[in-house]
Amino acid sequence: MEKPVNVTVFPRPNSGSCGSGCNTSCASCSSCGISCGFYEAEQELMDDLYFLLKEIGSYIGKRFLIELIDTADVNYAIERLNVVLATNSEQQVNHQTYGNYLTVSGPLVAVNNHIVSVGDIPEKNVLTELVKEAL
Numbered sequence: 001m002e003k004p005v006n007v008t009v010f011p012r013p014n015s016g017s018c019g020s021g022c023n024t025s026c027a028s029c030s031s032c033g034i035s036c037g038f039y040e041a042e043q044e045l046m047d048d049l050y051f052l053l054k055e056i057g058s059y060i061g062k063r064f065l066i067e068l069i070d071t072a073d074v075n076y077a078i079e080r081l082n083v084v085l086a087t088n089s090e091q092q093v094n095h096q097t098y099g100n101y102l103t104v105s106g107p108l109v110a111v112n113n114h115i116v117s118v119g120d121i122p123e124k125n126v127l128t129e130l131v132k133e134a135l
Contacts, residue, residue: 004063005111005135007053010081011046012106013071013099049107049121056128062135071102087113111135 050066057064069077074095081102082092087110093101102108109117109127111134117127 002062004065005057005131006113007064007066007131008069008080008084008110008113009046009049009053009066010069010077010084010102010106010108010110011042011071013077013102045107045121049109052121052124052127053109056124056131059128060132060135074098077102081108084108084110084113084115088115090115 046068050068053064053066067080069080071077078093078095078098081098085092105118107117107119107121108115109121111131114134116130116134121127122130
């Protein structure tokens with residue numbers, strides 16, 4: 001049986017909070033008066049990316065295992081991100097640099113730990129070619 005392709009997605013951090021220093025969950029945003037638009041936009045972006053990757057996997061003819069990293073689990077997210085960064089000969093992050101790195105670099109997409117997209121989601125045909133190259 002063919003080995004599946006592992007796709008790892010690192011969204012921007014704190015996409016599940018109100019932002020602007022509120023530090024409350026999106027479900028409680030009314031308590032600080034800040035709109036949850038950032039969270040909703042990020043969630044829609046991640047949903048679109050998930051379905052795009054599923055479509056690319058179907059097109060390429062390979063099974064994709066998609067891991068959307070939970071940025072709230074900071075220790076695990078840093079550990080996974082550092083594996084990807086090391087594989088790509090990039091400087092690793094720590095607890096002080098992690099948030100800033102993903103704020104600038106997110107969403108970050110890696111295929112079998114090789115970075116294929118940083119900071120945005122390319123169009124389908126471009127992302128397809130980047131995935132093919134990473135395989």
